[in-house]
């Protein structure tokens with residue numbers, strides 16, 4: 001049972017044309033319509049959960065033997081970071097040799113489609129080894145605010161989780177991810193005319209500069225901790241001591257313990273100047289997905305199945321990017337991520353997937369659903 005990479009590429013291209021940025025619920029739902037339609041003729045139970053908080057719907061697809069055994073959980077997201085209009089302006093869906101360019105092709109419509117195709121085939125053939133649950137989600141790119149609870153619930157029930165985020169470096173998978181924290185810092189000083197009232201003023205930007213330096217200095221590469229202040233604003237005029245400044249902090253940690261420790265440090269930031277207030281909100285968004293003993297053993301099983309297909313499946317060192325795999329790994333479910341399409345340029349206008357990776361990755365996914 002082989003896969004036709006060219007035929008698959010045509011569907012992936014069509015799915016990329018259905019642009020689906022996270023905050024455009026109607027657009028994301030058009031993608032969910034396409035996924036549901038793709039399953040229409042298969043023995044798959046399709047549950048559609050209405051979107052909330054302005055986001056799109058979620059699909060829960062169930063198939064395989066209903067034996068009561070712990071299921072295999074597969075997860076793909078259909079939202080992308082690219083705004084509507086990207087495919088008709090600066091990232092046309094197009095083929096250049098083996099590369100299929102388009103918004104969301106690499107992250108992750110290619111991965112979603114190849115896994116859905118394998119899931120469908122296994123369902124039709126009745127060859128799944130255990131019950132299968134496929135979550136097709138609308139909000140991964142913004143941290144999965146409306147699907148996290150469902151992912152954790154299905155994750156707890158599942159024997160394993162397979163995630164179709166993009167493959168790395170020539171088909172490598174992901175077996176560990178850092179945890180991600182997000183914080184907002186609002187600083188309020190005292191405004192004054194910079195010429196006539198300088199001594200009376202308390203600059204919020206001056207305080208922000210001190211705080212930002214302290215936060216950036218928390219970065220500790222050997223420990224796997226990074227802090228980034230990636231957005232900042234403040235002040236109203238060049239000749240006014242600024243009353244307000246705000247900035248955002250991105251925190252990445254390798255362990256749950258560091259997640260707690262660094263969250264505490266960032267939330268505990270105090271003003272240097274008693275006349276200035278510093279308010280910090282936020283916390284960990286995705287828990288770390290460390291490579292545990294169980295995770296390692298699961299990867300070895302997956303590697304052995306890949307080897308039967310002639311694939312020498314490798315993993316990459318812990319990556320800094322979070323995904324929904326963080327949620328399943330954090331509830332203790334062995335998780336393999338990066339099972340999606342090979343390619344490059346996620347989240348950029350150079351995003352492409354490699355057509356030649358579609359068929360082999362689909363076959364690998366099929367075998368995993370049949371053997372695990």
Ligand SMILES: [Zn+2]
Pocket residue numbers: 077107108140165166
């Ligand atoms: Zn993704």
